[in-house]
Amino acid sequence: MCQDGAVATRTQRSPRRTEALSRERIVEAAVELLDTTGESGLTFRVLTERLATGPGAIYHHVANKGELLTVATDEIVAAALAVEPLASSPQDRIRAVALGLFDAIDAHPWVATQLSDSGWQATTPRILESIGRQVGALGVPEDDWFITTTVLMQYILGAAAQNAANARHVGPDANRAELLGAMAAEWAELDPGDYPFTRAVVGQMRDHDDREQFLAGIDLVLAGITALHLTGRQAAVHREP
Template sequence: MSQQARRSPRRTEALSRERIVEAAVGMLDAAGEGGLTFRALTERLATGPGAIYWHVANKGELLAAATDAVVAAALAAEPEGASPRDRIRALALGLFDAVDAHNWVAAQLSASSWQVTTPRIFEGVGRHVSAMGVPREQWFTVTSVVVQYILGAAAQNAANAQVLGPGADRGEFLAKVSTAWEELDPDDYSFTRTVAQQMREHDDRQQFLDGIDLVLAGITAVHPPAG
């Protein structure tokens, strides 16, 4: 056996799947999906493409693994000893913050994560929905509503961040939009003109929390806990 052949197993062990995924997350954060190539990844990890392909078959698998790693870390931060409602709130906020920190995750959650990541989220939310006293026959519907709110709001927030771009002044942007709303036709947009100032002053994270509180309050109202 050649010296190169003897070294290969040791090299494969050192370059773990976890290390590859961690590097991929960093590259996605820095440059988005377009910046993640196997060539750039091999340079970052100072290895050859064969060592990476030993662990990851293609870019699609790598994107799915990176997405799942971010989501799994967010779900792991769930607090102990809280009520089911508090746990859902914390889980939701953790996912919102994770997508906010890794904007590329939003697109992956809707594109390539149904086999692993979405069931992970559904399971995490669903266990607490069932613990809230929701009847079994309503578990799927209620959990779907909660998950759709979380992922939808997080994705919209990520899209807004991408529109603004790095280094943009969010306050300045909201002020311009608010002013544009206030100048709309008062007959056609009476409501929008009224809330224009609220839009200017709103905080995205707090608005998300207020939304999840509304969803949870609705679940509790329709399905009050036993006793």
């Protein structure tokens, strides 16, 4: 009887896993930790506790924290880029890519840091390819593909990162309308001689939507691409006999 009791105690203290540990499950748990605690909260010790496993099982799938961060970032970005637009023009596909990345970074702010730190490695070529194909489809000359595509990337990732940073700064429980209202009240009190423009746009700032503002920026960049690379060529084609 005592022996049976001892066996029962050991069984309670060491529950067996009911599913095999996979690379996908490790990445899923890592993303959950990154979303709730940030990069500093992702450690292999915490990860092993969450997955009820030993560090050896995790190291079998990923070599270190750096590789895990790279894989997690790539998974989030890949899902964002898989969003299909309702229309099929290059402009609409660029907007879909841009908004997918904006929403992904808004939901997972740590992704912005990883993309910034990774430079031209890892996930960056995936984004470059996704946008660059549409730049080519727009009719931009091949000699201008790199500059045009990277300018779009810089705007998309920079604006998305800034939006995520703003959200982190104010905190998850902040009331956006109240914060913008308080800022608008401060701007309205600025000296009209020194800040005529700022005072003039107080109402627009207070009532703006972040996603609409972001997409307006995409439209401005696309309009610039059209004016710089396409309008003159189209006009020349129309003038040909």
